[in-house]
Amino acid sequence: MRAVLIARGDSGVPHPLLHDVAEAAPGPREVLVRVLAAGMNRADLSLKTGHFRAMTGSGPAGVAGLEMAGEVVGCGTDVQGFGLGDRVMAMCSGAHAERVCVDERLLMRVPAGVDVLQAAAWPAALMTAHDALVTNGRLARGDHVLVQAASSVVGIAAVQLARLLGAEQVIGTSTSADKWERLRALGATLAAHGGPTLEAAVREATHGHGVDVVVDHLGAPALAENMASAAVGARIVSVGRMGGTAGAIDLDLLSLKRLSLVGVTFRTRTVDDVAALIARMLADLAPLLQGGRFSMPIDKVFALEDVAQAHAWMKSRQQFGKVILQP
Template identity: 40%
Template structure:
């Protein structure tokens, strides 16, 4: 059996017929309704590896939502007909396969397919960064760098839900900064301003924040350390501003900062399962109550996958870009 999918080709993707995947013993096969774009899709579309995956012919798409069609012999939680949201690889297609440890049931009764496709990556990434690695506790202060991205918007909401007293979000665009309060921000930071750490110090009584969730990295890293309180933590989630930069080791030592790197590319599915269970434990009630949501900037059909990737690369969106797979 064959299906339509967006597969890597040249410097982008093309739409082609590929074999429909078959679930293994621990997998669920889904009929995909929607899929959401992530920054990693851009690199894979260009032909770069993402962990062990990638290369010519790879079906893109790290997260999607759909209906279970078939389950493997070892799967007990899900059955055909269940509505689920998945992460893994191959979401830009009419059907997808995900290990059961990468699958969530749709929370609540009213969540639509478009919204469901946007949640899996952001929930795991930000709960892992804020709680499991960032050790956020109630009453602390948080700065999310790159806050207008989908994961950034979710990060601010999770921080607020977990009890952060101060939640700062950064964006270099005034229009986007104005919207961050809708997603949990108590204040904003313009990282395009020289010496922008002063904005953070002003918001925290001169101390700096307890925890930075950094999706930018690059040449602003030393300024980020100046914005972090003595004894604080920086969790390096993304490198949107650059993979390499000058690092002031003396500043790092003087402020006694814990600098923590995270990625899902080197995690096993067992490790992902631990994170998934923590997400359900801490966040599922808020999800079912509609308190953790992401804005959808635009929706395009699967046939327009390359256009969707181009629009993400242009960085003109706020929130998530979604593909309709059926």
């Protein structure tokens, strides 16, 4: 089968390259999925594989990709929840290939009426956004929410979910004014630049209250403004560190406002951890997903053999929504 591997040329610089690799049989609790579409994520730009070791199936080693949607074409001896022909989606390692082996505990059924491009765009964004907003951010109806880097894929998901789950104000930041209208169309009540002016904008939008939940993708550069914009008792959830990993913390402000600063990642989660996360997410979101109330903008679709162009497009930071690969 064809799969994207990370190769190193004579220069030693890593780059994605399509190869023919052997197709593995699924293990006892694994399902073999024919990939119909695969999502691209910023983690793919690190040009590493095996990001989530616990979510790596028994397929060939070193295959890129972190999420996909497709059709079940084989089942291990102990699989009970899925059968041939089922439409499924998952966050899993090795997704940028024609087929992938996935532990059945990581699989989700694609809701009726949802096309394969949408399904491939959902797993990582929905799982990350729900875990940040609800599990760690303890989002309550009527809360005010700030999403830093809201035009990222996880940011787009967080903006929509916050509104659908009852947030009063959803403030999204982006460095691109061109993307503000698109964020507002998806549910942001205010779209703005981050930086020194953000606290004043938040205070005005929330009538002096501040934000109760922050979903932050920027890291170090946004830490001070997140804390300044936060309400008493707010929860700041560090989802990404795109702008840097080390920043100073005003411990007096942290204590004065009784803030919770929570870090999240999938890299240290077990399969059972992820299965529990999926169950919590579907318990909250299944009616929204089945009812068509959530959608992810599809930015561009590339053929699997054009994976290098897909990487280049993502590196340009022009996208709004999901970049998809199709075998």
